[in-house]
Amino acid sequence: xxxxxxxATGGTGGHIFPATALAKDLLNSENPELLxxxxxxxxxxxxxxxxxxxxxxxxxxxxxxxxxAAFQAGRMILQGILKSRTxxxxxxxxxxxxxxxxxxxxxxxxxxxxxxxxxxxxxxxxPGKVNRLFSPFAKRTAITFPxxxxxxxxxxxxxxxPLRFSFSSHLKEEALKYFSLSQNCxxxxxxxxxxxxxxxxxxxxxxxxxxxxxxxxxxxIHLTGREGCERRWEDxxxxxxxxxxxxxxxxxxxxxxxxxxxxxxxxxxxxxxxxTPGIIIPYPYATDNHQEKNALYFVNEISGGILFNEKKGDExxxxxxxxxxxxxxxxxxxxxxxxxEKTRLPTLRELILENI
Numbered sequence: 001x002x003x004x005x006x007x008a009t010g011g012t013g014g015h016i017f018p019a020t021a022l023a024k025d026l027l028n029s030e031n032p033e034l035l036x037x038x039x040x041x042x043x044x045x046x047x048x049x050x051x052x053x054x055x056x057x058x059x060x061x062x063x064x065x066x067x068x069a070a071f072q073a074g075r076m077i078l079q080g081i082l083k084s085r086t087x088x089x090x091x092x093x094x095x096x097x098x099x100x101x102x103x104x105x106x107x108x109x110x111x112x113x114x115x116x117x118x119x120x121x122x123x124x125x126x127p128g129k130v131n132r133l134f135s136p137f138a139k140r141t142a143i144t145f146p147x148x149x150x151x152x153x154x155x156x157x158x159x160x161x162p163l164r165f166s167f168s169s170h171l172k173e174e175a176l177k178y179f180s181l182s183q184n185c186x187x188x189x190x191x192x193x194x195x196x197x198x199x200x201x202x203x204x205x206x207x208x209x210x211x212x213x214x215x216x217x218x219x220x221i222h223l224t225g226r227e228g229c230e231r232r233w234e235d236x237x238x239x240x241x242x243x244x245x246x247x248x249x250x251x252x253x254x255x256x257x258x259x260x261x262x263x264x265x266x267x268x269x270x271x272x273x274x275x276t277p278g279i280i281i282p283y284p285y286a287t288d289n290h291q292e293k294n295a296l297y298f299v300n301e302i303s304g305g306i307l308f309n310e311k312k313g314d315e316x317x318x319x320x321x322x323x324x325x326x327x328x329x330x331x332x333x334x335x336x337x338x339x340x341e342k343t344r345l346p347t348l349r350e351l352i353l354e355n356i
Contacts, residue, residue, distance in 0.1 A: 010103025197225025
């Protein structure tokens with residue numbers, strides 16, 4: 001019998017990417033009927049509306065600082081719950097899989113009122129508010145980091161992060177060719193994620209600008225977000241491929257010998273899967289400082305790189321850290337490989353099939 005599954009998601013790429021990765025994994029093996037529900041999916045730049053059936057659900061984040069704003073948000077959430085109930089009754093899913101963020105809250109709440117089983121996916125070391133709220137009612141909460149369990153109720157299941165890509169070192173030559181870069185040069189990836197690109201762009205550029213004589217010959221893949229930085233590297237006469245956004249992040253990670261990146265769970269999981277050591281600069285304004293918690297796992301438990309606090313360090317400090325990681329890049333890479341070999345976790349697809 002064909003199963004029907006609703007995927008509740010929305011917001012940043014960190015929520016959308018694992019949700020769509022799960023959908024593709026399910027379609028490749030089980031061929032269920034899938035429906036994406038969540039806030040502003042029709043406007044989300046990370047979600048492919050042509051690939052999956054979807055519907056927008058009214059959603060809002062609650063803030064109790066301003067009574068009027070709280071009232072308006074509450075009304076929006078209620079509208080979202082009512083619309084979700086209508087859609088869920090018609091679609092009649094066997095399961096709802098929630099990926100956190102306030103965009104998924106009305107769908108999960110509606111699912112509970114209709115007694116539809118729920119599985120949650122928590123990607124960060126410090127869980128978000130929505131997953132904390134619904135974890136007591138979920139059949140399972142899939143967790144990426146062991147630390148998450150102490151914040152959640154109900155049954156938690158350590159699970160491999162759903163990745164958008166498969167990673168193979170055999171593609172390194174193809175990856176460098178894709179970015180029009182040299183095969184015989186140290187390659188540094190700079191990526192700021194979907195938030196906070198401007199500050200990491202400036203910090204990494206200033207740090208590397210002073211290292212042309214101290215490092216082996218190097219080249220750069222710079223994914224800048226909305227900010228253009230092409231002229232900067234040209235002025236330094238450093239070979240660089242500069243893009244605002246990259247759809248083939250698998251090739252970006254594979255091409256890189258090391259990365260300067262944020263600590264989002266999706267990005268960090270891809271970094272680990274590609275065996276790419278790195279300097280992790282957590283986004284300092286992330287909710288509950290969850291990016292730093294993610295980064296600490298990568299640095300302390302995996303020994304895959306170095307943590308850098310952008311509020312406490314400047315470009316000179318980052319330059320010193322870059323020099324250190326370049327000297328130890330092979331050791332960090334081996335640590336990541338050892339971690340992957342020792343840690344074999346079930347996939348989210350497998351967890352779902354066991355509980356549907």
